[in-house]
Amino acid sequence: MAVSAPAAPGAVGGGGTTRQERVSAFLERVITDGGAAVAGLCTSLGDRLGLYRAMAGVGPLTSAQLAARTGLVERYVREWLAAQVAGGYVTYAPDRDTYLLPDEHAAVLAEPGLPSYAAGFFTMLQALYATEDSLMDAFRTGEGIGWEEHGAALFEGTAKFFRPGYAASLVPEWLASLDGVVEKLERGAAVADVGCGYGYSTALMARAFPHSRFTGYDFHRPSVEAARGIAAEQGVADRVTFEVAGADDFPGEDFDLITYFDCLHDIGDPGAALRHAEHALAEGGTCMIVEPNASPHADENATPVGRVLTAASVAVCLPSALAQHGPQALGNHAGERALRELADAAGLHHWRLAAQSPVNRVYAVGR
Ligand SMILES: C[S@@+](CC[C@H](N)C(=O)[O-])C[C@H]1O[C@@H](n2cnc3c(N)ncnc32)[C@H](O)[C@@H]1O
Known part of the structure; x- marks a missing residue:
């Protein structure tokens, strides 16, 4: 098996990028995966605590309204919502301080009867x-x-x-x-x-x-x-x-x-x-x-x-x-x-x- 010598820092390699650029690109990808791995816990919580179901089809909610709908503690719900916004699962309207689960996301996260439902995996x-x-x-x-x-x-x-x-x-x-x-x-x-x-x-x-x-x-x-x-x-x-x-x-x-x-x-x-x-x-x-x-x-x-x-x-x-x-x-x-x-x-x-x-x-x- 032929093994090529490692490229020197700054050397131009495949696709015209330097080794450092390729390291950075891969590092970004691994950090993204790490974020998904941690965020998966929040997805599971959202599924098991009924947070996604409580947001489905009801339009924008404040964290207090979502906490009331689920019987959960607002401070935790607000933290969970921040993570959902960071991951792009939920949208945030800063002028009203409200959170929205889009219908298309509800089909994946909140509707166990649909073939698109995937939250259970978590x-x-x-x-x-x-x-x-x-x-x-x-x-x-x-x-x-x-x-x-x-x-x-x-x-x-x-x-x-x-x-x-x-x-x-x-x-x-x-x-x-x-x-x-x-x-x-x-x-x-x-x-x-x-x-x-x-x-x-x-x-x-x-x-x-x-x-x-x-x-x-x-x-x-x-x-x-x-x-x-x-x-x-x-x-x-x-x-x-x-x-x-x-x-x-x-x-x-x-x-x-x-x-x-x-x-x-x-x-x-x-x-x-x-x-x-x-x-x-x-x-x-x-x-x-x-x-x-x-x-x-x-x-x-x-x-x-x-x-x-x-x-x-x-x-x-x-x-x-x-x-x-x-x-x-x-x-x-x-x-x-x-x-x-x-x-x-x-x-x-x-x-x-x-x-x-x-x-x-x-x-x-x-x-
Ligand atoms: C990945 S789960 C799939 C369960 C189910 N068929 C489904 O699709 O949700 C694999 C199942 O195989 C069962 N299983 C594994 N080895 C078995 C064996 N030798 N005899 C009977 N069941 C077995 C496990 O207990 C487990 O429920």
Whole structure:
């Protein structure tokens, strides 16, 4: 490998800029990232304390009015607003001393029902940053960090991060892209949602297909308990059950559809999971594997979504799989070929990229 000599200070390099200019430009970028990392805490506070929701659609507010609407302390609210203005999330009118959350920003920060909602993602930060000391050890020892070892903010934040995309695409696009599956679901089919977490995916499918039966499986008991509560709230508990079970030993058979939402790569032995699915599928049944839309090639993930996904893989996905001591620790950007080879070895020879969104790729898989 050729290694070029470091440029002398002031030397002109790529693009006609000096080394010092390039250092300064990169420093500015890193400071910007640092600002985003700190401000993410304020975004999470704004989401969890209902500040964004209280500002949505009501026009300009003073800090005192926002504090009154949220039942929070004005002095803290004013400080939070200053940070929101600094980040460009909220606008400020100095003549009236009022703050405004533009409608377009409310669609991203304040409306959990919209596909554009992204504030829930920031709930995860608390858990990710709290993992740092454990990750230091893990990097040195090679040991994993189990999903269950994280704080509750990870479980809730993961669900909130993925839910808007599922709500927008799961039924109208992803299920529709699978050959013959919607017709089966409309008639009445048996569905297993493996690694279901909080089960938003399970509940979404159940709402759309009242004649079918859905079972969500996850080995993480607190998530299963949360999923039961969410299904009851959403009025689908009559056709949805959740059970604590592993991906390679969940009970039941003759499933018409087995789904994996953003979890196959977290499993220590995804090959065993797919072999189990092959046994549990009904004749003509389908596996739908939803995975993060990240590339196995490091130079292809330099996008906002790619950056989120690859960093999450370091903090959560890879350590989760390693903690299960299986033969694979895929990480969330192992790529289609690696997954397809595992499915093929499990007897699932039919493989098709059925749909994709900026965040996910959806594979239709069968015997
Ligand atoms: C990233 S979360 C995704 C959760 C949910 N499917 C969603 O999309 O919001 C990964 C889930 O996989 C579950 N999981 C990981 N390994 C598992 C295994 N071996 N068996 C069952 N569930 C597992 C975790 O408990 C966690 O709920």
